Amino acid sequence: MSDFLTVPPVRRRPGPVLYVSLTLALAIVVWGAVASDSLAVAGATALDGITRGLGWAYLAASLGFLVFLLVLACSRYGRLRLGKDDDRPAFRRVTWYAMIVSAVMGIGLVSYGVAEPISHLAAPPHGLAAPMTSGAAVTAMQFSFFDWGLHAWGIFAVVGLAMAWSMFRRGRPGLVSALLRPLLGRRVEGAAGKGVDVFAVIATLFGTTTSLGLGALQINGGLTSLFGIPNSLPVQFAIIVVITLLFTASALTGVAKGIRYLSEASMGLGGALFVFVLIVGPTIYLANLYVESVGRYLSELVATSLITPASGDLGFMQNWTYFMLAWWLSWAAFVGVFLARISRGRTVREFVTGVLLVPTVVFTAWFTAFGGTAINRDMGGETAIGAAAAEDTNAAFFATLDSLPLTAITSIVTILLVIVFFVSGADANTYVLGMLTSHGTEQPSRRVLALWGAVTGAAAIALLAAGGLESLQQMVIVSSAPFLVIVVAVAVAFAKDLMSEGPQVGAPVSPSRPATPVELSGSELPEVATSRE
Incomplete structure (x- = not known):
C-alpha cells in the first residue's frame, strides 16, 4: 500500500520555477511594449520554422493520444480507479458531465462558433469542395468538429488522467513534473523537473493570454455592434484591464462559490441561447447538416488527422x-488539473469515455446551431456574415444574431456569457499558475496569485499591441512546441506507471456511486478553488 502514502506538506514559498518563468514572461511583455514590431517579426519567424519543421508532430501526437486512450479504456486497465480501490466519485455522473463541459466551454465557442464554419464555407480547407456550396457547408462543419472535438479532448484527457492517477493513486504533488517520475525518477526533483514545470507555466500563461485577448476582441465587437463603440486597441486594452482586475480579485478574495454560481448561470444562459437559435433558426436544415457532418467527421477522422501542408496549404x-x-x-x-480534481474515484474507462464523448457532442451541436445558421443565411443570400467575418472575425457571431429575432437581448446575453466565462476561467488559470510556481501547493499565496493575474493581463496587452489575433496565434504555437514533447512523455510515463500495478489489475470493481458526505474530507473536495476559500 506504499502507493497511497500521504505526500508531505509542500512549501507555500515560491521556488525557482516562479522566478525563471516570471522572468521569461516579463521579458516577452517588455519586448512587446518596447519593440512590438520586433516581437511580431520574431514570432512570425519562429512560427514559420516550427510549423514547417514540426507541424506533422502536432498531428501525429494528437492522433496517437486518441489511440492510446481508446486502447486504455478497452483494456484491463480500464477497471482501475483514479484513487484507492475503495474510493468513489464525489459527484453524480450528470453533474460530472456538466463540470467537464464547463472546463473549457467559454470564449472560444463565441469567438469561433460562427467564424470558423463561415470562413471554411467561403474557402473550403485544402480545396476539398467548391466555395459556397452544400458540399462546402459539410466540409466546413467537418473541419470545425475536428478542431473542437475528439483531438482537443484527447489532449486534455491524457494530462488529466495522468494527473489524477499521480495525485490520487500514487500520492504525488500536483505538478506536471511529478507525472514524469516513472521516467525520470528522482531527477524530477532537480533541474530537469523544474524545467518541465517552467515549460508548463509558460504554455499555460500564453494559453490564458490568448483567451484573454480573444475575449477582449469579442467583447469589443459586441459593444461595437450594440452601441457603436469604436473597435480599437485602446478599448480592448481597457477591457483587458477590467477583466484582469475582476479575475485577480476573485483569486485573491476566494469568491470561488460566487464564480461557480455565475458559471452555472452562464451555462444556463448558453443553453437557452442554443435552444433559441434551434427554434427560430433553420431547424430542419440544422438537423440534416449535423447528421451528415458528424458522419463525414467520424468516417474520415484518421485521414483528416494526417493531412499535412505537403500540397502547399501551410497558411x-x-x-x-x-x-x-x-x-x-x-x-x-490547467484543464488536466481541473479534470483530475473532479474525477477522483472514477475508473479509467469512465474517465476516458466521459471526457472524450460528452464535450465532443456538446461542442459539435453548438457549432452546428450557430455556424449552421450563418451558413444557411449566407447561402440563401439573406446575409453577408462571411464577408463580416473576413473583415473582422469577432463580428461573425453578432452578425448571425442580427439575422434572428430579439437581436439586442441575445447580443447582451452573449456579452455577459463572454465576461463570465472569461472571469471564471482566468481565475482558475491564475490559481493553477500559482500552484505550479509554489511547489504544487493547493494554497498559493495571495502575492503570487496577484502577480500572475497582473502578468497575464500585461502579456495580453503586449501581444495585442504587437499584432492582434495573429500575434496571439503565433505565441500560442511557439510556446506550446516544447510542451508537446512533455505531454508525449507524460503519456509514456503514465503507461509505464499503469503497467507497474501488478497482477491485481482487472479484478472486478463495484459500480461507481457518489460518495456520501461522511466519506469526503475537506482536503478531498474536488473544486480547484476550494483551497482558497
Whole structure:
C-alpha cells in the first residue's frame, strides 16, 4: 500500500520555477511594449520554422493520444480507479458531465462558433469542395468538429488522467513534473523537473493570454455592434484591464462559490441561447447538416488527422489546425488539473469515455446551431456574415444574431456569457499558475496569485499591441512546441506507471456511486478553488 502514502506538506514559498518563468514572461511583455514590431517579426519567424519543421508532430501526437486512450479504456486497465480501490466519485455522473463541459466551454465557442464554419464555407480547407456550396457547408462543419472535438479532448484527457492517477493513486504533488517520475525518477526533483514545470507555466500563461485577448476582441465587437463603440486597441486594452482586475480579485478574495454560481448561470444562459437559435433558426436544415457532418467527421477522422501542408496549404494549417492543436496543448496543464480534481474515484474507462464523448457532442451541436445558421443565411443570400467575418472575425457571431429575432437581448446575453466565462476561467488559470510556481501547493499565496493575474493581463496587452489575433496565434504555437514533447512523455510515463500495478489489475470493481458526505474530507473536495476559500 506504499502507493497511497500521504505526500508531505509542500512549501507555500515560491521556488525557482516562479522566478525563471516570471522572468521569461516579463521579458516577452517588455519586448512587446518596447519593440512590438520586433516581437511580431520574431514570432512570425519562429512560427514559420516550427510549423514547417514540426507541424506533422502536432498531428501525429494528437492522433496517437486518441489511440492510446481508446486502447486504455478497452483494456484491463480500464477497471482501475483514479484513487484507492475503495474510493468513489464525489459527484453524480450528470453533474460530472456538466463540470467537464464547463472546463473549457467559454470564449472560444463565441469567438469561433460562427467564424470558423463561415470562413471554411467561403474557402473550403485544402480545396476539398467548391466555395459556397452544400458540399462546402459539410466540409466546413467537418473541419470545425475536428478542431473542437475528439483531438482537443484527447489532449486534455491524457494530462488529466495522468494527473489524477499521480495525485490520487500514487500520492504525488500536483505538478506536471511529478507525472514524469516513472521516467525520470528522482531527477524530477532537480533541474530537469523544474524545467518541465517552467515549460508548463509558460504554455499555460500564453494559453490564458490568448483567451484573454480573444475575449477582449469579442467583447469589443459586441459593444461595437450594440452601441457603436469604436473597435480599437485602446478599448480592448481597457477591457483587458477590467477583466484582469475582476479575475485577480476573485483569486485573491476566494469568491470561488460566487464564480461557480455565475458559471452555472452562464451555462444556463448558453443553453437557452442554443435552444433559441434551434427554434427560430433553420431547424430542419440544422438537423440534416449535423447528421451528415458528424458522419463525414467520424468516417474520415484518421485521414483528416494526417493531412499535412505537403500540397502547399501551410497558411490554412497555421491559422486553424496547428493553432487549435497548440491552443489545446497550452491549456492541457490547467484543464488536466481541473479534470483530475473532479474525477477522483472514477475508473479509467469512465474517465476516458466521459471526457472524450460528452464535450465532443456538446461542442459539435453548438457549432452546428450557430455556424449552421450563418451558413444557411449566407447561402440563401439573406446575409453577408462571411464577408463580416473576413473583415473582422469577432463580428461573425453578432452578425448571425442580427439575422434572428430579439437581436439586442441575445447580443447582451452573449456579452455577459463572454465576461463570465472569461472571469471564471482566468481565475482558475491564475490559481493553477500559482500552484505550479509554489511547489504544487493547493494554497498559493495571495502575492503570487496577484502577480500572475497582473502578468497575464500585461502579456495580453503586449501581444495585442504587437499584432492582434495573429500575434496571439503565433505565441500560442511557439510556446506550446516544447510542451508537446512533455505531454508525449507524460503519456509514456503514465503507461509505464499503469503497467507497474501488478497482477491485481482487472479484478472486478463495484459500480461507481457518489460518495456520501461522511466519506469526503475537506482536503478531498474536488473544486480547484476550494483551497482558497
